[in-house]
Amino acid sequence: xxxxxxxxxxxxxxxxxxxxxxxxxxxxxxxxxxxxxxxxxxxxxxxxxxxxxxxxxxxxxxxxxxxxxxxxxxxxxxxxxxxxxxxxxxxxxxxxxxxxxxxxxxxxxxxxxxxxxxxxxxxxxxxxxxxxxxxxxxxxxxxxxxxxxxxxxxxxxxxxxxxxxxxxxxxxxxxxxxxxxxxxxxxxxxxxxxxxxxxxxxxxxxxxxxxxxxxxxxxxxxxxxxxxxxxxxxxxxxxxxxxxxxxxxxxxxxxxxxxxxxxxxxxxxxxxxxxxxxxxxxxxxxxxxxxxxxxxxxxxxxxxxxxxxxxxxxxxxxxxxxxxxxxxxxxxxxxxxxxxxxxxxxxxxxxxxxxxxxxxxxxxxxxxxxxxxxxxxxxxxxxxxxxxxxxxxxxxxxxxxxxxxxxxxxxxxxxxxxxxxxxxxxxxxxxxxxxxxxxxxxxxxxxxxxxxxxxxxxxxxxxxxxxxxxxxxxxxxxxxxxxxxxxxxxxxxxxxxxxxxxxxxxxxxxxxxxxxxxxxxxxxxxxxxxxxxxxxxxxx
Amino acid sequence: xxxxxxxxxxxxxxxxxxxxxxxxxxxxxxxxxxxxxxxxxxxxxxxxxxxxxxxxxxxxxxxxxxxxxxxxxxxxxxxxxxxxxxxxxxxxxxxxxxxxxxxxxxxxxxxxxxxxxxxxxxxxxxxxxxxxxxxxxxxxxxxxxxxxxxxxxxxxxxxxxxxxxxxxxxxxxxxxxxxxxxxxxxxxxxxxxxxxxxxxxxxxxxxxxxxxxxxxxxxxxxxxxxxxxxxxxxxxxxxxxxxxxxxxxxxxxxxxxxxxxxxxxxxxxxxxxxxxxxxxxxxxxxxxxxxxxxxxxxxxxxxxxxxxxxxxxxxxxxxxxxxxxxxxxxxxxxxxxxxxxxxxxxxxxxxxxxxxxxxxxxxxxxxxxxxxxxxxxxxxxxxxxxxxxxxxxxxxxxxxxxxxxxxxxxxxxxxxx
Numbered sequence: 001x002x003x004x005x006x007x008x009x010x011x012x013x014x015x016x017x018x019x020x021x022x023x024x025x026x027x028x029x030x031x032x033x034x035x036x037x038x039x040x041x042x043x044x045x046x047x048x049x050x051x052x053x054x055x056x057x058x059x060x061x062x063x064x065x066x067x068x069x070x071x072x073x074x075x076x077x078x079x080x081x082x083x084x085x086x087x088x089x090x091x092x093x094x095x096x097x098x099x100x101x102x103x104x105x106x107x108x109x110x111x112x113x114x115x116x117x118x119x120x121x122x123x124x125x126x127x128x129x130x131x132x133x134x135x136x137x138x139x140x141x142x143x144x145x146x147x148x149x150x151x152x153x154x155x156x157x158x159x160x161x162x163x164x165x166x167x168x169x170x171x172x173x174x175x176x177x178x179x180x181x182x183x184x185x186x187x188x189x190x191x192x193x194x195x196x197x198x199x200x201x202x203x204x205x206x207x208x209x210x211x212x213x214x215x216x217x218x219x220x221x222x223x224x225x226x227x228x229x230x231x232x233x234x235x236x237x238x239x240x241x242x243x244x245x246x247x248x249x250x251x252x253x254x255x256x257x258x259x260x261x262x263x264x265x266x267x268x269x270x271x272x273x274x275x276x277x278x279x280x281x282x283x284x285x286x287x288x289x290x291x292x293x294x295x296x297x298x299x300x301x302x303x304x305x306x307x308x309x310x311x312x313x314x315x316x317x318x319x320x321x322x323x324x325x326x327x328x329x330x331x332x333x334x335x336x337x338x339x340x341x342x343x344x345x346x347x348x349x350x351x352x353x354x355x356x357x358x359x360x361x362x363x364x365x366x367x368x369x370x371x372x373x374x375x376x377x378x379x380x381x382x383x384x385x386x387x388x389x390x391x392x393x394x395x396x397x398x399x400x401x402x403x404x405x406x407x408x409x410x411x412x413x414x415x416x417x418x419x420x421x422x423x424x425x426x427x428x429x430x431x432x433x434x435x436x437x438x439x440x441x442x443x444x445x446x447x448x449x450x451x452x453x454x455x456x457x458x459x460x461x462x463x464x465x466x467x468x469x470x471x472x473x474x475x476x477x478x479x480x481x482x483x484x485x486x487x488x489x490x491x492x493x494x495x496x497x498x499x500x501x502x503x504x505x506x507x508x509x510x511x512x513x514x515x516x517x518x519x520x521x522x523x524x525x526x527x528x529x530x531x532x533x534x535x536x537x538x539x540x
Numbered sequence: 541x542x543x544x545x546x547x548x549x550x551x552x553x554x555x556x557x558x559x560x561x562x563x564x565x566x567x568x569x570x571x572x573x574x575x576x577x578x579x580x581x582x583x584x585x586x587x588x589x590x591x592x593x594x595x596x597x598x599x600x601x602x603x604x605x606x607x608x609x610x611x612x613x614x615x616x617x618x619x620x621x622x623x624x625x626x627x628x629x630x631x632x633x634x635x636x637x638x639x640x641x642x643x644x645x646x647x648x649x650x651x652x653x654x655x656x657x658x659x660x661x662x663x664x665x666x667x668x669x670x671x672x673x674x675x676x677x678x679x680x681x682x683x684x685x686x687x688x689x690x691x692x693x694x695x696x697x698x699x700x701x702x703x704x705x706x707x708x709x710x711x712x713x714x715x716x717x718x719x720x721x722x723x724x725x726x727x728x729x730x731x732x733x734x735x736x737x738x739x740x741x742x743x744x745x746x747x748x749x750x751x752x753x754x755x756x757x758x759x760x761x762x763x764x765x766x767x768x769x770x771x772x773x774x775x776x777x778x779x780x781x782x783x784x785x786x787x788x789x790x791x792x793x794x795x796x797x798x799x800x801x802x803x804x805x806x807x808x809x810x811x812x813x814x815x816x817x818x819x820x821x822x823x824x825x826x827x828x829x830x831x832x833x834x835x836x837x838x839x840x841x842x843x844x845x846x847x848x849x850x851x852x853x854x855x856x857x858x859x860x861x862x863x864x865x866x867x868x869x870x871x872x873x874x875x876x877x878x879x880x881x882x883x884x885x886x887x888x889x890x891x892x893x894x895x896x897x898x899x900x901x902x903x904x905x906x907x908x909x910x911x912x913x914x915x916x917x918x919x920x921x922x923x924x925x926x927x928x929x930x931x932x933x934x935x936x937x938x939x940x941x942x943x944x945x946x947x948x949x950x951x952x953x954x955x956x957x
Contacts, residue, residue: 043711115829203773205773255760364597364862366820376799380801390795461788462821463821464788511753511754
């Protein structure tokens with residue numbers, strides 16, 4: 001009896017499949033009310049609803065797709081209000097099933113996607129967007145989402161999307177993804193092509209997928225398949241090796257740029273006047289706060305320019321911190337030049353004062369920064385190397401700062417004065433260089449550079465009143481190692497410390513890396529107490 | 541430079557001698573501490589400066605708020621509560637020093653304080669020696685049971701393990717591989733030791749996890765996030781990150797994690813010390829779905845939570861508190877519970893003497909803002925709390941993904957470590 005019924009069912013299904021036009025190849029029409037009910041159910045029911053949505057995106061009729069697309073988005077955004085009679089799409093206040101306007105009864109509950117269901121819904125949403133979004137950029141973004149999980153893409157979705165795609169470039173990308181997804185297809189030629197496609201983007205994940213194929217029966221049976229797998233493995237491994245090397249270099253460079261930014265201002269102040277400025281870290285912090293204030297100001301005055309606050313804040317951050325530096329020099333430090341220990345204590349007091357002043361005025365919480373597009377996310381380059389924009393911003397910023405500082409010190413009369421005073425203060429005074437003014441201006445320059453450091457670091461680190469303390473030790477390490485008062489020394493020391501840190505960290509951990517770097521610096525200074533690049537000539 | 545002239549020195553020492561010799565002649569505000577009718581003092585040990593300031597600082601105000609609430613109802617045993625605040629400056633030995641000062645000089649009846657376990661461990665010998673009471677409002681590594689500490693928040697068995705179980709289960713993500721990243725001190729190391737023991741007991745091989753530690757205040761997570769990606773891409777099942785870094789390392793880690801393009805659906809992060817306040821400066825749209833686990837989340841349902849949130853918002857506004865009035869985190873609620881639990885015990889005992897108050901712990905219950913009725917037994921100084929698993933949303937908060945049916949009985953000593 002049971003057997004007969006299922007046989008009948010099968011026959012019916014086969015008949016339906018044969019007879020139905022391709023657009024209606026689904027075994028049954030979408031149960032709209034049932035789907036909405038599942039969307040409001042427990043985690044298991046929501047998972048089933050997600051799968052139904054993804055399947056609808058691939059194989060549903062046009063009306064069903066148009067109907068279901070907002071549901072996936074609403075579930076992700078928690079904009080679906082479940083009440084006793086079903087659910088309401090909160091955007092527009094429409095009933096989820098009938099799409100007629102109605103208000104929710106009682107207090108609607110917005111179901112939360114579990115971690116397991118979230119990728120299913122995101123995939124469904126992307127699938128709808130790939131086939132239905134009018135904006136090509138939105139379709140390209142959807143394709144990117146699908147690429148993350150090639151194994152979950154519903155069958156035939158990509159074929160249908162490619163058929164309907166009008167943008168030639170995007171169509172090609174879809175085809176590529178479709179070929180990649182054929183890794184476990186039945187056709188050996190399609191599989192070999194898929195292996196080649198996967199190997200084009202080498203990464204550890206790709207390697208895991210390809211090396212799993214070595215256990216496939218086809219690997220033993222089919223020599224062509226075997227050759228393709230071996231070639232792909234070799235190619236991916238090479239890609240990973242290059243990527244890892246680039247990543248280490250990039251990480252080292254990025255850390256070096258941070259160290260350099262923190263240290264360059266100090267190098268000038270310490271090099272010129274021999275003043276150990278312990279408030280340098282707080283000037284960095286103030287630079288970050290000024291950047292934040294510029295952002296808030298733009299938000300109020302010119303919201304259109306908000307994305308560019310990091311650029312617009314450059315002169316402001318520099319001038320404000322430079323002014324603080326000049327004021328500090330004029331009011332406090334110039335009385336203490338003959339007493340280095342006192343100037344150290346005085347700058348420490350200033351550092352505590354600035355920190356607590358900011359704490360009282362702004363509070364201790366982390367400041368909230370807009371993240372403009374040019375410091376968000378990253379691009380995968382090769383292997384597992386991702387080029388992150390916020391780090392790139394810091395590196396570019398450091399390079400620019402270096403170039404400008406170098407030009408200022410080497411190519412301008414002011415720089416000439418600074419160098420003269422650094423080399424021999426008394427002789428410089430004798431030949432008529434106003435050393436007092438040079439001191440003040442140089443202190444301002446060093447402080448202003450600290451302010452720029454704060455600006456460059458704000459997209460990377462949390463900005464709060466204590467942030468400056470993190471940098472002062474590292475900055476001194478760089479300055480002392482580089483040789484007091486030389487820009488080249490600061491650059492080389494920052495690059496060296498950054499790179500060594502990044503090399504040690506994966507081997508022995510971050511804690512050991514800090515200790516080892518410190519030991520290395522101590523050992524080096526035993527050998528060369530002047531640092532890497534000692535200023536030649538007589539000092540004081 | 542302050543210079544003591546002989547005259548002023550003599551004056552000062554003379555005053556001090558008079559003060560020491562005749563306590564009865566001391567001015568009224570000094571006598572208050574000893575008098576039976578004056579306010580009873582409570583001490584706070586939360587940093588207002590240093591790396592923990594952003595988190596610990598707000599707890600001072602919550603303790604004050606709870607004390608005000610109790611005072612408004614007539615105080616305890618006929619006396620009002622006076623809250624004293626210190627600043628141990630995120631410097632661990634300073635916590636012990638401040639505790640000693642509060643106990644010996646100010647004669648406080650109970651201490652409320654510490655965030656990191658390392659600070660609790662430094663205060664522990666002080667409170668044991670002085671036979672005082674410390675209410676500790678953080679969830680922690682367990683493996684400690686002093687009669688002088690009230691562990692108001694949960695040990696791992698009733699916070700971390702349910703969350704890890706959830707991740708490993710069908711409803712979660714069937715996690716198979718674990719990257720443990722922590723700050724280098726006792727809490728992360730003990731938690732990770734217990735987790736490893738737990739996984740071993742489940743027959744999970746050692747190759748399925750990796751452990752890394754960073755110094756306090758560490759913020760350059762580029763290389764570590766690279767390592768996490770490499771670990772995840774090795775295959776072998778769903779990877780998760782068990783994050784036990786503390787303080788400002790949390791937002792810095794999450795920012796780098798998102799910037800390298802990793803989403804919660806790729807590698808979820810279970811941030812054991814992550815609270816709403818850590819997300820304050822972040823763009824959370826790319827962090828949606830990462831998890832934390834606490835005994836309270838701001839989105840908890842119920843009138844007790846509504847009342848608490850209203851009170852806090854009102855208190856922040858009225859007293860110009862330098863913290864957000866719209867953010868409420870678990871340790872705040874636990875500190876709030878602490879004051880009430882202490883007041884109830886003192887009222888039950890009819891005394892402020894530590895031995896009497898301790899005896900009154902058994903059978904105390906309190907309607908916590910989390911919606912659970914938290915309770916204490918006479919067995920130990922732990923408090924039974926509910927468990928929440930939160931999921932980061934795009935509004936810098938946590939949605940409740942899962943919560944326990946009741947309050948599991950706290951287990952002080954873990955069988956797994």
